[in-house]
Every structure is written in structure tokens, then in C-alpha cells.
Amino acid sequence: MVARDKARLVVLASGNGSNFQAIIDACENGRLDAEIVLLVVNRPGAYALERARTHGIPSRLIDHKDFADRESFDAAMAEAIDAARPDWIVMAGFMRILTDDFVDRFQGRLINIHPSLLPKYPGMNTHARALETGDRVHGATVHFVTPTVDAGPPIVQGRLEIFDKDDVESLKQRIHGVEHRIYPLAIDWLVKGSIDFDRAAAQTSPAVVDASGALIVPPSP
Incomplete structure (x- = not known):
């Protein structure tokens, strides 16, 4: 072989x-x-x-x-x-x-990670916006890049619970941990051919992992 x-x-x-x-x-x-x-x-x-x-x-x-x-x-x-x-x-x-x-x-080979559960909070200051809105769940999204910023097909999201004690800095640090788990995971799926641009675009919702990295929602066809 x-x-x-x-x-x-x-x-x-x-x-x-x-x-x-x-x-x-x-x-x-x-x-x-x-x-x-x-x-x-x-x-x-x-x-x-x-x-x-x-x-x-x-x-x-x-x-x-x-x-x-x-x-x-x-x-x-x-x-x-x-x-x-x-x-x-x-x-x-x-x-x-x-x-x-x-x-x-x-396009189709270019990916990004964004610190929110897209399509929520594209752009900047995502943690502050989640806190100001009173969200109880926050996260990060790995997605394909398209000309519209933060609007490309999502590959995987990582979610965590927002605690009452969280502020922007604590939430930022916790989201970093989520990012560090889901980015290698998304790249692994791409390398193995488990997902590509067209399949990501056709999904009704992306795969979701929890704060520990466990898959809690499989990708929806």
C-alpha cells in the first residue's frame, strides 16, 4: 500500500x-x-x-x-x-x-474560526454582545470563508454555558478553550473528506460539540 x-x-x-x-x-x-x-x-x-x-x-x-x-x-x-x-x-x-x-x-479550501454561534454575532465584540443580550449559551464556529464576512457554511460549532459570574475576559478565555478543541477537529474532518464546502452548505445545521469536546449534535443533512 x-x-x-x-x-x-x-x-x-x-x-x-x-x-x-x-x-x-x-x-x-x-x-x-x-x-x-x-x-x-x-x-x-x-x-x-x-x-x-x-x-x-x-x-x-x-x-x-x-x-x-x-x-x-x-x-x-x-x-x-x-x-x-x-x-x-x-x-x-x-x-x-x-x-x-x-x-x-x-473558496472551498479557506476556513476561519469565529468566536460566536454563527449566524449570531458576526463581526467584533462577540463576548460583550452575548453578555449584553443575556444569552445563556455561547460558543465558537469553524466555517468556510465566503465574500460575506462570517457568513460562509459552518463546519462545526462548540458550545458552553455562560455563568452568572462571567465577564468579557473570563468568557473570552473559556471560548479560547472551545476553539482549541474544535479547530483541529474541523480540519481533521476536511482532511479525511468527511465534510466539504458543498456538503457544509447543504446542511440545515452544523455539528455541535460541548465544552468537553464531546459531539452532542451530529451534522444535519
Whole structure:
């Protein structure tokens, strides 16, 4: 039997890179049959670069401030991604709105994680909005990226209960834990072919895991 090559991942990040680290760990401990072939960062000093250096992962700093407009920055980033020949492009705290041309170029292979139970609370300040609304349940969503921000087909959601004692910071930290469980899980499903863009788009609801990582709602056809 011929061994199958590992899936090739390019990760996009802007800051600390905790989700990047969760994906690194999953690759290194064998939970993911994948390898990260490139990290692309748009901000100098992002700690994600240090994580890549520590683990021997190639990285590129493409500072968006060096470009006259969003289109030229995205074109430079797309060139770097294409050179790495990825199977999947994974946004892990990448704090840039992508142009339609960039998204169209990689649609179906480009995924993101968002700190809310989409379609609730697209955009920023999701934890504060959940608390202000009085929600009792909050979470995170891994989804395919489409030109409309935070509106692509969901792959999996992670849920947790909001406690009376929670504030924005405590909720943020607890949601990070959810993200670190569901992002490697979603990538694993993609690598194994259990889900793809068309099947995700056809679902009436995504798979859901609880705060422990246990699957509590299977994907709906």
C-alpha cells in the first residue's frame, strides 16, 4: 500500500496564535494527518512567528502596511500561499477583511474560526454582545470563508454555558478553550473528506460539540 501524503496546511495569523498552536499540537501528536507548510503573518512582532520558529515551521511576514491597498496586499499573500501548494488555508486569528478576489481564488479550501454561534454575532465584540443580550449559551464556529464576512457554511460549532459570574475576559478565555478543541477537529474532518464546502452548505445545521469536546449534535443533512 502506498502511503498517502499528509495534507498541507497554510495558516494565516495576526497575533498571539493560540489556535495556530492548537493546530501545531494536533499535527505533532498525530491527531491530524497534516503538516503546516507555511505560516503567513501580517503584523511584525506577532507571537505566532515565534511559535513557528520554535516548531521549525516556515513563515512569511507580509506586512499589510507595506502595500498601497487591500488588493495588492491580498495579491502578494495569494502568491506566497500558492507557492506553498496547500490543500487547506486556515485563518487563525487573522485580523484582515479579505477581498472578494482572494476569497474566490481559494473558496472551498479557506476556513476561519469565529468566536460566536454563527449566524449570531458576526463581526467584533462577540463576548460583550452575548453578555449584553443575556444569552445563556455561547460558543465558537469553524466555517468556510465566503465574500460575506462570517457568513460562509459552518463546519462545526462548540458550545458552553455562560455563568452568572462571567465577564468579557473570563468568557473570552473559556471560548479560547472551545476553539482549541474544535479547530483541529474541523480540519481533521476536511482532511479525511468527511465534510466539504458543498456538503457544509447543504446542511440545515452544523455539528455541535460541548465544552468537553464531546459531539452532542451530529451534522444535519
